[in-house]
Amino acid sequence: MMGQGRLAAWALGLAALVALPFVYRDPYHLHILVLILIWSFAYTSWSMMGRFGLVSLGHGGFMGIGAYVTALLWNHLGLTPWIGIPLSMVAAGALALVVGYPCFRFRITGHYFVLVTLALSGIVLQVITATRDYTGGSLGYTPNRASGSKLLALQFDDKTTWYLIALGVWLAGILVWHWVDRSMARYALEAISEDEDAAAAAGVDVTAEKLKITLLSALMTALAGAIYCQYQMFITPDTVSGIAVSLQMVFAAIVGGLFVSLGPTVGAVITILLAETLRIGFGTKAVGWDNLVYGVLLVLFIIFLPKGILGSLLDRLKPQRKVPRAHEQEAVQIARPGT
Amino acid sequence: MQAFLDIFDIYLLEAVINGILLGGVLALLALGLNLIFGVIDVTWICYAELVMIGMYAMYFMVQYYGISYFIAAPLTILLVAVLGAALHYLVIAPLLTAPPINQLLATGGVLIVLQSFATVAFGIDFRNLGIRLPVLAFGDMNFSYARLLSFLAALVGMVAVYLFMTRTFTGTAIRAISQDRQIMALMGVDTKRIYLITSALGGALAGLAACLLVLQYDVHPFVGLSFGPITFLICVLGGLGNFVGGFVASFVFAEIISLGGLFSDLEWGYVLAFAFFIVMMFIRPAGLLARRR
Numbered sequence: 001m002m003g004q005g006r007l008a009a010w011a012l013g014l015a016a017l018v019a020l021p022f023v024y025r026d027p028y029h030l031h032i033l034v035l036i037l038i039w040s041f042a043y044t045s046w047s048m049m050g051r052f053g054l055v056s057l058g059h060g061g062f063m064g065i066g067a068y069v070t071a072l073l074w075n076h077l078g079l080t081p082w083i084g085i086p087l088s089m090v091a092a093g094a095l096a097l098v099v100g101y102p103c104f105r106f107r108i109t110g111h112y113f114v115l116v117t118l119a120l121s122g123i124v125l126q127v128i129t130a131t132r133d134y135t136g137g138s139l140g141y142t143p144n145r146a147s148g149s150k151l152l153a154l155q156f157d158d159k160t161t162w163y164l165i166a167l168g169v170w171l172a173g174i175l176v177w178h179w180v181d182r183s184m185a186r187y188a189l190e191a192i193s194e195d196e197d198a199a200a201a202a203g204v205d206v207t208a209e210k211l212k213i214t215l216l217s218a219l220m221t222a223l224a225g226a227i228y229c230q231y232q233m234f235i236t237p238d239t240v241s242g243i244a245v246s247l248q249m250v251f252a253a254i255v256g257g258l259f260v261s262l263g264p265t266v267g268a269v270i271t272i273l274l275a276e277t278l279r280i281g282f283g284t285k286a287v288g289w290d291n292l293v294y295g296v297l298l299v300l301f302i303i304f305l306p307k308g309i310l311g312s313l314l315d316r317l318k319p320q321r322k323v324p325r326a327h328e329q330e331a332v333q334i335a336r337p338g339t
Numbered sequence: 340m341q342a343f344l345d346i347f348d349i350y351l352l353e354a355v356i357n358g359i360l361l362g363g364v365l366a367l368l369a370l371g372l373n374l375i376f377g378v379i380d381v382t383w384i385c386y387a388e389l390v391m392i393g394m395y396a397m398y399f400m401v402q403y404y405g406i407s408y409f410i411a412a413p414l415t416i417l418l419v420a421v422l423g424a425a426l427h428y429l430v431i432a433p434l435l436t437a438p439p440i441n442q443l444l445a446t447g448g449v450l451i452v453l454q455s456f457a458t459v460a461f462g463i464d465f466r467n468l469g470i471r472l473p474v475l476a477f478g479d480m481n482f483s484y485a486r487l488l489s490f491l492a493a494l495v496g497m498v499a500v501y502l503f504m505t506r507t508f509t510g511t512a513i514r515a516i517s518q519d520r521q522i523m524a525l526m527g528v529d530t531k532r533i534y535l536i537t538s539a540l541g542g543a544l545a546g547l548a549a550c551l552l553v554l555q556y557d558v559h560p561f562v563g564l565s566f567g568p569i570t571f572l573i574c575v576l577g578g579l580g581n582f583v584g585g586f587v588a589s590f591v592f593a594e595i596i597s598l599g600g601l602f603s604d605l606e607w608g609y610v611l612a613f614a615f616f617i618v619m620m621f622i623r624p625a626g627l628l629a630r631r632r
Contacts, residue, residue, distance in 0.1 A: 102621040119572055123610055123613040291458070
């Protein structure tokens, strides 16, 4: 798949990214970069499912579990995030299996799948708000400052350290994306997204394949939530969970381009830079303006450019590359019953 | 112990009746959404945000310009109806042939636009009409007039829609399209016009709901999120496009929220309702009243 030239370009780009914080030390810009990397990872996790037509609005829930479980274990039980993060991922994965299995088993697809996952992120948001005695409710939650080892608590004041951690996590996400892209599972899932019955007839275990990719996606999203919590040291139900966060993931992934590995990253760069520029440009009056521009862009993108910025750009650069598969014509394609 | 049981029963009855009153408004919202889905085959994720805009319209007309509530209400209904038609014309119509999920995501974008528009234009303050309706005491139970009024108005609205759908030519055409959209175009019905009328009707129902909800709740840009998701779940639970199913599901949901709120916090009522929804999806995926395949 990857030629020598592309591999070299990746290596060069990566070396530049690793070297960056040692050359350029402006804390504000590093902060923005860390946020971009963390959210890119979250959006990439979403697109693992989304590119196969499994549109989930429940990922806000997985992210919230990742963030809150890690923080709660640290504050109440004193459990280090090194154990807390895997546990939070297990929790999110278990939830994904519990909801995903019946969904796939009973062939809940299309609008119905979207709305079931919407209910899921609604539940997580309401549970976090309702257990306000432990989680601080909608006022937010702060992990306790570490008294002992910073490394054990996974709390660093240094932006460079966080930049490198976020870079590593993001890179892992991209590698997993490529690993899935080159695996047999990809062909199975593409077949499922085009026609579930035909795929089943061809010997694809539809439920198992969907469940695997959902589990993977949920685990990665929970990790993104936990890393975000450790970096920001402050989480509220609205910033890490709920329907707004889920929609934000869908939006960024679509703007960047769902079917290319760096698409969600491009989406994160565009959305976060847009938000920051508007915030600085308008000052405190900017409340709402960034989202207004987002929303308008989202609508325009779905109508005019369903393959996203990077996806369309790559197509234009190499028009003869391949005949686009039917499902890539659409922003997201779902196997519709009866068609 | 006996005294405790007496009080408990009164509260229980009050919660049950409040649940029914809440169900009326939810049923109105579900009806509008079901209408859009049944006829155009599109889910308006931003439906509750149309209601929010309507609530702001009511607030400004009544509070700022001093227009009487009963003149402001029809104006609001008209305004939201126009908004609904515009939404269809600008966003849905270009996407009619696109896969359904793109339409759903596009209205998700409209949701963000409307929310942030309200934030930019009106700020994030909570506002209310300042109309305080008296509380109706019945025995030891208290009911707010606002809820009772909303319930009755919602019922009247639903009956009006029912009559429109069954007694007029346009209404018959709308029902026919929801049964078979390809054939109706061949029968000489202008589907584009019917879609636009349906969207306006759906908007008008959202406008009516706004006039009623503004009596009970404060307006703020994110008020749509507090009843929007519930409305979708109700429609799916009743079977998307199934009017009777949506009606029944509204009351089931309202009771769960109301009773759940009685035994614990209101949030747990919502959690219970969401969990009930997920379980029901597995038991009856095609809706409460659907025939088993």
